[in-house]
Amino acid sequence: MELTLTPDMLLVLGLVGFTVIMLILEWVRADIVALLVLVVIGITGLMPVDQLFDGFAGNAVISLIAVMIMGAGLDRTGVLAKAASFILRLAGGVETRVSLLLNAMAGALSSVIQSQALATLFLPVSSRISARTGMPLKRLLLPMACCILCGTNMTLISNSPLILLNDLIASADRNLPPGAQTIEPFKLFAITPIGIPLLLVGLAYFAFLTPRLLPEEAEAKPKVTPGRTESYFAETYGIKGEVIELTVTADSPLVGMSIGEAEALEGAPMILAIKNGNESRLAPPSDQMVWVGTVLGVLGPRPDVNDFAQAMKCRPGNRLQALADMFNPTRAGISEAVIPPASRFVNQQVGELRLRKRFGISVLAVYRGDQVFRGEDVRKVTLHAGDTMVLHGFWRDIALAAESRDLVPVTDIPSEESRPGKIWHALAFFALAMALGLFTNLKLSVAMMTGAVGMLLAGVLNMDEAYAAVNWRTIFVMACLIPLGASMDSTGAAAWLAQELIAHTGHLPQWALQLCIAILALSFSQVISHVGTAVMMVPMAINIALASGGNPSVYALIVALSVSNTFLIPGASPTILVVAGPGGYRQKDFMRVGLGLTALMLVVMLVMVNVVFNR
Numbered sequence: 383m384e385l386t387l388t389p390d391m392l393l394v395l396g397l398v399g400f401t402v403i404m405l406i407l408e409w410v411r412a413d414i415v416a417l418l419v420l421v422v423i424g425i426t427g428l429m430p431v432d433q434l435f436d437g438f439a440g441n442a443v444i445s446l447i448a449v450m451i452m453g454a455g456l457d458r459t460g461v462l463a464k465a466a467s468f469i470l471r472l473a474g475g476v477e478t479r480v481s482l483l484l485n486a487m488a489g490a491l492s493s494v495i496q497s498q499a500l501a502t503l504f505l506p507v508s509s510r511i512s513a514r515t516g517m518p519l520k521r522l523l524l525p526m527a528c529c530i531l532c533g534t535n536m537t538l539i540s541n542s543p544l545i546l547l548n549d550l551i552a553s554a555d556r557n558l559p560p561g562a563q564t565i566e567p568f569k570l571f572a573i574t575p576i577g578i579p580l581l582l583v584g585l586a587y588f589a590f591l592t593p594r595l596l597p598e599e600a601e602a603k604p605k606v607t608p609g610r611t612e613s614y615f616a617e618t619y620g621i622k623g624e625v626i627e628l629t630v631t632a633d634s635p636l637v638g639m640s641i642g643e644a645e646a647l648e649g650a651p652m653i654l655a656i657k658n659g660n661e662s663r664l665a666p667p668s669d670q671m672v673w674v675g676t677v678l679g680v681l682g683p684r685p686d687v688n689d690f691a692q693a694m695k696c697r698p699g700n701r702l703q704a705l706a707d708m709f710n711p712t713r714a715g716i717s718e719a720v721i722p723p724a725s726r727f728v729n730q731q732v733g734e735l736r737l738r739k740r741f742g743i744s745v746l747a748v749y750r751g752d753q754v755f756r757g758e759d760v761r762k763v764t765l766h767a768g769d770t771m772v773l774h775g776f777w778r779d780i781a782l783a784a785e786s787r788d789l790v791p792v793t794d795i796p797s798e799e800s801r802p803g804k805i806w807h808a809l810a811f812f813a814l815a816m817a818l819g820l821f822t823n824l825k826l827s828v829a830m831m832t833g834a835v836g837m838l839l840a841g842v843l844n845m846d847e848a849y850a851a852v853n854w855r856t857i858f859v860m861a862c863l864i865p866l867g868a869s870m871d872s873t874g875a876a877a878w879l880a881q882e883l884i885a886h887t888g889h890l891p892q893w894a895l896q897l898c899i900a901i902l903a904l905s906f907s908q909v910i911s912h913v914g915t916a917v918m919m920v921p922m923a924i925n926i927a928l929a930s931g932g933n934p935s936v937y938a939l940i941v942a943l944s945v946s947n948t949f950l951i952p953g954a955s956p957t958i959l960v961v962a963g964p965g966g967y968r969q970k971d972f973m974r975v976g977l978g979l980t981a982l983m984l985v986v987m988l989v990m991v992n993v994v995f996n997r
Contacts (some may be wrong), residue, residue: 416862437864448830453852489533523961532584536577625700642668655679733761743775811836844970867917880925903944949976
């Protein structure tokens, strides 16, 4: 029976179009757009109100929350720091071997840890390896991030579209025509035979082609290590000079000024520390006052600092004395930190963050692609995901600021593992969660939450740390868009789209139809979120399979796997975006690396899906 467009279908398709446009233009945050769509669905009656918020308690959402908490527990116990040492010991310093082992370990772990979180956790691991071996960081980060994405296809617990897949299939089952056979949900490791070849192809791709894809002469940034602070930061960011003490005299115009007013003076160096009487601190807040006898620790070339000191009637010191302990490299120094996509700092000005007052950290510069903002301009910079901030402060304060996950230190800063004594507790409860998911009939959400609660009870994490570990923006986007996918099904909009597509492509064989679906899903995922693409396309793909005589499970899985194949544009994948800034990559680097890898992933994925599920 031929379907005709109804007002409800038009409304759902309009909402889909609105969602796509808003996610592309980014005029409004993605989570607000998702909430707006959810409310419109409820007001217009496209879904019963008592089912409208089921997504927040859905199997996919709860599973993802639990996986994020367990990933934070593994990080808190120092599992990944030990991984870096293991890689170095096993590789013996050989570059090709180090890169292969790093990619293999990150790819394997991505099967059980959410990809964006894993990329964030492996940033300092890669930096540590780069610092110890001299390998360019650029050759480590992008291959590692791509292999993480390849590895997420091995299970249903680390990839948001795959976590969501069974919920979308269950929704489609409720709207199947009478007599149609229901679609079986996928087991936890059902896709492992597909994911392993995908990861192996990714590993081989970078093992043989990394020097050609990322040639040494194209290096944008050298390795990151505190041992080379002066030369590295001078070369990369134009932060030149040294730390000099200035003692404010009674005749100085600075007396009675605030730090902010002093730094705004023409030719003023950056003030990194202050000592008033017996009280001293790094990164003095802008409202702290300068008095007679105040000692300022400033950063700048000595001739420029001497000129400023003469104009302001300050007494420069030949070496650090009053502030020497504060600038001890074992306690403090300059570090780089990347802004992850889920950071609360995104779209805020540096000055609004008040990092000096909150954490005692100075922002020396912000690096974005080929742009470097420094000096007075830094406070006015609006931060974007992937930006790299150059920070100065005590190592413990930088580590404390990083606990919120709003910034991720890239530099191999001296720090201690938080709870190394709990490492076996973390591994035991993680293994328990995997075993429950694999060997029992428990829902994935129950199995994963068992591991998360076990870590909390064992003291691996406290409850506040568990809340901080959850990327609530991702959770809200997923939970709010689930009803949109259900509305596509229940109103018949997905079936109508499938009917129109079959009318134009019905003569094609199954493999060609699958290729069309895969390319369409891949294309959409480059401009909107992979979760949003999966929500919109899985119902349509299932209807196309039913209309063409294909296997609906295969078509649904092809969509979920394709939307994760996002190597071409850094903004399309939070995992790639995490490494874009620290690696100093340009768009041509992503295209050079991503084009071949994308084609390989599509071919291997289509072949393996049919080999495994269409036998």
